[in-house]
Amino acid sequence: MLGYYLDLALRSLKRNKVLTALMVLAIAVGIGASMTTLTVMQLLSGDPLPGRSAHIYYPQLDPETGADVRKAPPDMLDYITAHDLWQSGKADRQAMVMDGTIKVQPELAGQVPFMATLVGTTSDFFPMFGVPFRYGGSWTAADGAAAARQVVISDVLNQRLFGGANSVGRTIVLNGASVQVVGVLDHWRPRPRFYLLAGARNSGGDTSFYYGKSHDVFLPVSTGLDINAGNFGWYTCWAKPDRMDLQHAPCESVALWVQLDTPAKAAAYRRYLDAYDAQQRELGRLTHPANTRMMSLQAWLAYQNVVPGDVKLQTWLAFGFLLVCLFNTVGLLLAKFLRRGGEIGVRRALGATRHAIFIQCLTEAGVIGLLGGIGGLLLTLLGLALVRRQPVEYADIVALNVPMFLFTLMLAVVAALLAGALPALRASRIPPALQLKTL
Amino acid sequence: MQIQPILAALRHHRTAAFLIGMEIALACAILCNALFMITSRLDMMHVDSGVDESRLVTVWLEGVDDASATDLAARLRAGFAGLAGVDSVGIGNAVPFTQRTGEMGFRLVADDMHYNQQGHFYVGGPQFAATLGLKLASGRWFRPDEYGAISEFLPRSPSAMVDAAYAKKLWPGQDPLGKMVYSGTDGYRVIGTYASLVRPDPYPQAQHNTLLLAGTPGKGLASVYVLRTTPEQAARVWNDARALVTRIAPTVVIDPIHSGPMTDLRRAYFAADRAMAGMLVGVIAALLLVTALGIVGLASFWVAQRRKQIGVRRALGATRGDILHYFQTENFLIVTGGIALGMLLAFGLNLFLMKHYELPRLPLSYLPVGAIALWLLGQLAVLGPALRAAAVPPVVATRSV
Numbered sequence: 001m002l003g004y005y006l007d008l009a010l011r012s013l014k015r016n017k018v019l020t021a022l023m024v025l026a027i028a029v030g031i032g033a034s035m036t037t038l039t040v041m042q043l044l045s046g047d048p049l050p051g052r053s054a055h056i057y058y059p060q061l062d063p064e065t066g067a068d069v070r071k072a073p074p075d076m077l078d079y080i081t082a083h084d085l086w087q088s089g090k091a092d093r094q095a096m097v098m099d100g101t102i103k104v105q106p107e108l109a110g111q112v113p114f115m116a117t118l119v120g121t122t123s124d125f126f127p128m129f130g131v132p133f134r135y136g137g138s139w140t141a142a143d144g145a146a147a148a149r150q151v152v153i154s155d156v157l158n159q160r161l162f163g164g165a166n167s168v169g170r171t172i173v174l175n176g177a178s179v180q181v182v183g184v185l186d187h188w189r190p191r192p193r194f195y196l197l198a199g200a201r202n203s204g205g206d207t208s209f210y211y212g213k214s215h216d217v218f219l220p221v222s223t224g225l226d227i228n229a230g231n232f233g234w235y236t237c238w239a240k241p242d243r244m245d246l247q248h249a250p251c252e253s254v255a256l257w258v259q260l261d262t263p264a265k266a267a268a269y270r271r272y273l274d275a276y277d278a279q280q281r282e283l284g285r286l287t288h289p290a291n292t293r294m295m296s297l298q299a300w301l302a303y304q305n306v307v308p309g310d311v312k313l314q315t316w317l318a319f320g321f322l323l324v325c326l327f328n329t330v331g332l333l334l335a336k337f338l339r340r341g342g343e344i345g346v347r348r349a350l351g352a353t354r355h356a357i358f359i360q361c362l363t364e365a366g367v368i369g370l371l372g373g374i375g376g377l378l379l380t381l382l383g384l385a386l387v388r389r390q391p392v393e394y395a396d397i398v399a400l401n402v403p404m405f406l407f408t409l410m411l412a413v414v415a416a417l418l419a420g421a422l423p424a425l426r427a428s429r430i431p432p433a434l435q436l437k438t439l
Numbered sequence: 440m441q442i443q444p445i446l447a448a449l450r451h452h453r454t455a456a457f458l459i460g461m462e463i464a465l466a467c468a469i470l471c472n473a474l475f476m477i478t479s480r481l482d483m484m485h486v487d488s489g490v491d492e493s494r495l496v497t498v499w500l501e502g503v504d505d506a507s508a509t510d511l512a513a514r515l516r517a518g519f520a521g522l523a524g525v526d527s528v529g530i531g532n533a534v535p536f537t538q539r540t541g542e543m544g545f546r547l548v549a550d551d552m553h554y555n556q557q558g559h560f561y562v563g564g565p566q567f568a569a570t571l572g573l574k575l576a577s578g579r580w581f582r583p584d585e586y587g588a589i590s591e592f593l594p595r596s597p598s599a600m601v602d603a604a605y606a607k608k609l610w611p612g613q614d615p616l617g618k619m620v621y622s623g624t625d626g627y628r629v630i631g632t633y634a635s636l637v638r639p640d641p642y643p644q645a646q647h648n649t650l651l652l653a654g655t656p657g658k659g660l661a662s663v664y665v666l667r668t669t670p671e672q673a674a675r676v677w678n679d680a681r682a683l684v685t686r687i688a689p690t691v692v693i694d695p696i697h698s699g700p701m702t703d704l705r706r707a708y709f710a711a712d713r714a715m716a717g718m719l720v721g722v723i724a725a726l727l728l729v730t731a732l733g734i735v736g737l738a739s740f741w742v743a744q745r746r747k748q749i750g751v752r753r754a755l756g757a758t759r760g761d762i763l764h765y766f767q768t769e770n771f772l773i774v775t776g777g778i779a780l781g782m783l784l785a786f787g788l789n790l791f792l793m794k795h796y797e798l799p800r801l802p803l804s805y806l807p808v809g810a811i812a813l814w815l816l817g818q819l820a821v822l823g824p825a826l827r828a829a830a831v832p833p834v835v836a837t838r839s840v
Contacts, residue, residue, distance in 0.1 A: 103502035204643065328729055332737065
């Protein structure tokens with residue numbers, strides 16, 4: 001029977017080509033717009049550490065001593081607090097993270113120096129975040145403690161400096177200091193670059209920066225303080241620092257990440273954080289009212305509002321647009337089905353049930369949806385190509401994925417069926433006698 | 440033209456009329472808000488920088504070594520000044536359309552330790568203000584003896600200048616000259632205001648909250664150079680300046696994102712806004728197109744469906760104009776209903792966006808713009824089918840049956 005309905009649907013669609021094209025186009029445009037934005041949205045709001053993120057936490061407290069007291073603890077920790085918590089080793093894994101830029105002096109004569117993005121961290125960073133290595137591996141905890149001149153570099157930097165060869169054991173010159181490469185990362189592009197998100201929530205939704213490439217150089221915090229003293233980024237300072245001394249400055253510049261494998265351990269660490277905060281208050285180093293917090297990675301991403309505001313806005317806009325397209329299609333289908341009253345009347349008089357008429361009309365709507373979906377898919381590809389040309393940091397990673405492709409088709413058909421349901425219902429309830437009379 | 444019979448006829452097509460009305464309402468809501476967003480972006484893109492952009496070329500250096508900063512600054516300044524076409528060279532901590540380097544909280548009262556104000560502190564060497572082309576609004580420029588060496592971000596200098604409009608906000612109704620600004624234990628006395636200087640990273644909530652301090656080039660003030668030339672020579676000066684840096688300061692690195700002719704920096708700075716505005720224009724165009732096509736489709740159906748009634752009306756003496764007006768009025772009624780609902784939706788949508796995306800309130804003036812656009816669109820879309828209806832000959836009434 002479905003074959004017959006399909007045949008009928010195609011005949012009916014062919015009868016009024018302009019109108020059919022119009023309905024297909026409306027669905028295609030709506031689907032294309034909403035799918036493009038949804039693909040980008042899904043890409044940017046996904047879990048940056050699938051399978052791991054549930055055990056990763058971000059402890060915070062208020063280390064400031066100025067007159068102004070913040071409602072929420074600042075987005076980063078001061079060096080002393082971060083170092084104390086890190087050194088306590090109470091978590092399964094813990095890593096301090098700070099960032100900056102550093103001058104790389106290529107060894108080949110004739111090559112000009114360039115700036116590379118830098119992360120100062122501790123050895124747990126790599127296993128905790130599951131960072132993939134192509135060659136070598138991390139420095140050891142002991143090397144880190146000894147401020148060993150060792151670095152891990154990204155695949156991008158390795159390509160630039162060593163043409164992609166295994167450079168473990170080679171030396172590079174950073175800010176005038178020679179350091180040894182102990183590891184080269186494989187391609188690693190977490191979305192967003194979650195390990196340094198401080199301040200994203202204050203950027204008015206302009207967060208495309210946080211989806212940029214990951215850092216080029218990773219070195220031990222201790223080594224970084226030796227060779228890059230004044231060049232680490234400071235998130236904020238609560239008083240004017242007397243000297244450019246990151247370890248003692250009244251500034252927040254370090255993020256601390258901890259891995260806690262069970263809820264019990266997370267609860268215990270939370271208590272430890274409170275106890276540390278209370279102890280430091282007693283010692284007089286901290287003066288503000290207690291304000292500790294420990295968010296999971298996912299909660300931190302949500303709190304930092306890291307999905308760019310423009311992307312969210314576009315998604316809402318696109319779905320509003322899809323809704324307009326659907327209203328449009330419902331209206332047109334309704335008019336179309338009702339105009340065929342005579343034909344439907346004949347079928348009913350010849351014994352077709354209401355159910356059969358309903359299915360027939362829905363089949364026609366479904367065919368329109370399918371055609372619209374295919375058109376929508378093409379438009380989605382076009383839309384994504386346009387997004388890739390946009391001046392945003394994440395442009396290069398935008399691509400259609402297969403589940404999204406299937407979702408597109410399904411959404412189009414379901415949308416068309418929904419749009420067709422009301423008109424089909426109305427058509428199937430046409431009293432046959434009345435229609436036959438006017439024929 | 441009587442409205443009564445049209446309404447009566449519409450009652451028979453309640454669902455279709457309702458659907459097209461809803462479509463118009465949604466389109467109206469999206470249209471008003473999208474238009475508003477486009478104008479906000481355009482306003483932002485046309486922010487007044489207060490400097491002679493077309494005459495300026497910026498060279499932003501990274502990897503400047505503190506120990507050699509004084510020597511480097513002197514050599515580069517002399518080198519840049521010697522380039523053909525360069526009128527003057529300023530050294531500062533930032534220029535418009537780059538990145539913030541002096542964002543700081545400050546206080547207006549010495550003994551109140553709450554940092555209630557936040558602004559961008561530009562620090563400039565002796566030629567900085569003149570090179571940028573700042574205009575004096577009140578007071579005076581810095582005297583040579585007021586320039587101080589940089590000590591942790593800010594210069595040891597007693598004086599400050601403020602953006603004139605910002606000064607009005609800081610000290611409403613008062614003369615800003617002689618007022619004090621405090622950061623840490625240092626106080627700066629305002630000795631003058633300049634007409635306008637945008638912050639390096641203007642965004643919708645903050646644009647001209649800037650101050651200017653007088654710093655001696657050297658340690659902490661040797662990275663950002665601004666060259667004044669003529670608009671025609673800017674591109675060439677930029678190339679020459681780049682070559683000069685590689686020649687006389689091979690150890691420093693030019694920051695490619697924050698260097699170049701300032702017109703280019705401005706364009707790059709607003710690239711994302713331009714792209715978003717373009718996208719919004721595209722959405723509006725597609726939206727209007729779909730809405731218009733919907734109206735055309737539905738009106739065509741109604742015309743075809745009522746062919747016989749139209750014939751009867753014509754046979755009973757109605758003119759072509761009557762038929763034409765009938766469909767036009769019908770469309771006007773539906774669109775009006777849609778617009779009425781659409782205005783409410785537009786405000787609802789705006790409230791939602793205000794809550795989630797820090798957008799300002801939708802000005803009322805956008806509503807009539809959206810309404811007129813949709814009325815025009817509706818009339819244009821219905822014109823074709825209505826003309827076809829008007830062309831139905833009276834003889835149709837006598838055919839069939």
